[in-house]
Amino acid sequence: MESALTNATSQTNFTTIDWLIVVVYLLVSVGIAFLVKRYAGNMTNFVSAGRAVGTWLGVATLTGTEMGLITVMYSAQKGFTAGFAAFHIGVIAGVVALLIGLTGFIVVRLREHKVLTIPEYYEKRYGRRTRILGGIMLAFGGLLNMGLFLKVGAMFIVGITGMDPDGNALKVVMVVLLALVLVYTVIGGMISVVITDYIQFVILSIGLLVAGWLAIESVGWDNLFETVRTHKGEAGFNPVAADSSFGFEYIAWMFFLGIVNCALWPTAVARALAMESTASLKQQYTWSSISFAIRMIIPNLLGVCAFVFVLTKAPDLQQLFSPADADVEAVNNLYAMPIFLGRILPAGLIGLITAAMIAAFMSTHDSYLLCWSTVITQDIIAPLFKERLDNPTRIKITRILIVLIGLYILYWGLFYTGEEDIWDYMAVTGAIYFTGAFSLLFGGLYWHRASSTGAVLALLVGVTAVLGLGPVQDYVHTYIPGSIAERNITATADETIEFEAFNEPDEMEESVFREMVVDFVMTPFEQAKPWNRNGLEGWTAVVRGQTGQEQKAKVASSWADEATTSAWSDFEPQVGDTVSFYKPLSGARVGLMTICFTLFVFILGSLMVPDRKQKEAANE
Amino acid sequence: MTPAPLPPPKPVTPAWVFILLKTVLAVLVVTLVTAGMILLHRETGWEGIWKVTLIGTCGLFAILSVLVIVGGALDVRKLLRRLHERESSGD
Known part of the structure; x- marks a missing residue:
């Protein structure tokens, strides 16, 4: 299987000319970072580009940040x-960004406070x-969230350029990319970030549109829809279909998540806070709504085209991504799109697209590195020193943190073994921060009774999102409501295990309390009827060996x-x-539950323990 | 002795009227687009919706790209000039 993947990536059209384009x-x-270095001398310039960004540059930089290679x-x-x-x-995502642009929900009031970061508003x-x-919550959720960026970005580069994914290429690419981003973020701060975001927008917007066009052309417009209809049925089009x-x-x-991406996520909010006025901020969001939609729709399209290409044009890839033999493990489907692009794009153009994607990768990384390091400096370290740190010291600390965070993402990319889709991983890790932040910002900006006790409770409860x-x-798993406690295994045969039998319990007497409270609380958690045929289908079995080791299937x-389970x-x-x-x-379920829970404790805490000195909510 | 400057004249139309008009316009546009999508769904199902979405968003993005490439270049120039001025004045 490993050699099959190497063989698949090696059939790329990537040539020396393409490498030249990427290197240039x-x-x-990096040259831009050195050119603007002299302007990055104070913290406002370093973090917010001197709050002097115009509307169109604002749209470019917001798009550049949010349309990363990870996206x-x-x-x-x-x-x-x-x-x-x-x-x-x-x-x-596009509709929500448009609504926020039209109403200025959260972002305008936040901008009016002239803060550099969200915790500064706290x-x-x-x-x-x-x-x-x-x-601390922001840095914790944010750092977990960006933990896989580097690895996924490197997978794209390896897949499209035809490097050997089975060797050390992935690790080498990760190190090189990281080093490049660190250099120009540490040197230039937000000013170089904003300008490189603009260049990225130019290359990426043209690159994405051309790539989308060529992807459709390679599989055929009618074939594209026909194949999805045949292989995925109604579920391939209808997001609320039964299957x-x-x-x-x-x-x-x-x-x-749409609200979060626009109004709560610090990297996007940092762009809002860097705008020259609230009017240009609203324009920035209104125009960026198109980018917020397209940043997902065109890559979605590339993924669908890759799926159709694999099924109809590349039998070798079909064996790789959906092997007929159930015992053969499929290759990570993240490789599908880069391998597909590597085969359909002509030399020259493929270099441009790769440069665009690397640009996307770098602009996201620089923003995130700058954002999280700033949060740690401004909102954790500086308050602990009671604001006695001067500007040069803060910038120095921020630069050291950027390097440390870079080393962490390199480590996490090699270490994490979760099996979620990357988007779902990011949503859950981000939720550790934003479920609490939503209560604090929304409550703080629009509700005069919001109190610091409610705020602290909401922030702490937000951590429960990690359960996703x-x-x-x-x-x-033993603490998840509805889970079934350990039972002894009595016999085994291949993938089938036998255990002490489940018996259907006697019917319980009707109880108003049980129906109203217990049933309501248990609604999000599935209750199995294991005594029925296939009552545990789709559940996860966890076997604990006599020496204490565990495995699941x-x-x-x-x-x-x-x-009967999948292979152990x-x-x-x-x-x-x-x-x-x-x-x-x-x-999604854990995220929604966490939002409700954080809002509940925020309101309860604010009502029960109000602040002694009430602060104005909206127009402080 | 110079007379005190006159206060700026009160606008004829209060600001809330424009906010209301903009809100009505936004709601109208969203309603029309939604109604159009519902009609399209009846005729062609989800497949038609996604075809129109794809073509529509790509077209809008192409227009946006041209605007941002031109306007953004001017903004970069303005940003650098402003930072340079601040640096010269020691701000």
Whole structure:
């Protein structure tokens, strides 16, 4: 399988000319950082480009930041796995950005406070301890969130250029990309970031439109829709179809994420705070709504085209991404889009597209590195020193943090083993911060009774969003409501295990309390009826060996005293081992539950423990 | 002795009228687009919706790109000039 992937990537059209284009682009980016270095002497210039960014440059930089290579990759992955139905994510993002641009929801009031970061607003509204706690939550969620950026970006470069993915190419590319970004972010701060964002916009906008056009041409417009219809059916188009991987819950989650991406996510808000006026800020968001939609729709399209290409034009890739033999493990479908582009784009153009994607990668990384390091400096370290740090010291600390964060993402990219789609991983990790932040910003800006106690509670409760991650659920699965406690295994045969039988309980007496409270609380958690045929289908079985080691597998079919699962990865279960079962919660469900929970504790805390000195909400 | 400057004249139309008009316009546009999409869905199903969405957003993005490339270049020049002036004045 490894050599098949190497063989697949090696059939790219990438040539020396393309490498030249990429190198020239990278040199220009680093050169800009050196050119504007002299302006980055104070913190306002370093972090907010002197609050002197005009509307069109604002649109370019907001698009440049939000349309990163990571966005292109995860959106293509969604298109590859879910077909055209994934378009709804981009449409919702665009509509929400438009509404925020028209109304100025949150961002305008935040800009009027003239703060540099969101936690700085927390201090103005709720006090210093909230700022420090908010900064810690923001940095924690944000750093987890960007943990996979580097690896996914490097996968694209490896896939499209035809490097050997089985060797050390991935690690080398990760190190080189990281070094480049670190150099020009550390040197130039936000001014170089804004200008390189503009150059990126120029290359990426042209590159994406051309790539989209050529992708459609390579598979054929009619064939594109016909193949999706044949292989994915109604679920390939309808996001709320019965067998769709999305559904109404996911759509509601996407609406909230739309608000987050525009009004709560610090990298986007940093662009809003850098605008020269609130009027240009609203224009920036209104115009950027098109970019917010297209940044997902075109990559979705590339993913769908890659799917159709694999099925209809490249039998070798079909074996790679959906092998006929169930025992053969499929290759990570993140590679599908870059390999597809590597085969359809002509030499020269492929270099331009790669430069555009590297540009996208770098502009996202520089913004995120700058953002998180600034948050740690301004909102955690500086308040702890009671604002005694002068500007040069702050800039020095920020630069050191940028390098440290860079080293962390290199480590995390090699270490994390979760199996979620990248987009879902990012949504969940981001939720650690933004579920609490939504309450604090919305409440602080629009509700005069919001208190610092409610704020601290909401920030702490936001951490529960981490339960949306697969590895975390594996670890705490016995505490998930509805999970089934350990039972002894009595016999095994291949992938089938037998255990102590489940018996249907006697019917419980009707109880008003149970119906009103318990049933309501348990609504988000699935309750299995394991005594029924296939009552555990789709659940996860966790086998614990007698020496304490654990492994999990998905249940394919079940009966009262046995379950057949997918292949066990680590060891064969034995008689005497134990098995427990749980139903994994989707990231969307955990996210929505966390939002409701944080809002609840925020309101409750604010009402029960009001601040002694009420602060004005809106027009402080 | 110079007379005190006159206060600026009160605008004939209050600001809230323009806000209201803009809101009505926005709601109208969203309603029309939604109605159009519903009609399209009836005729062609989700497939038609996504075809129109794809073509429409790509077209709008192409227009936006031209505007941003031109306007952004002017903004970069303005930004650098402003930073240079601040640097010269020691601000």
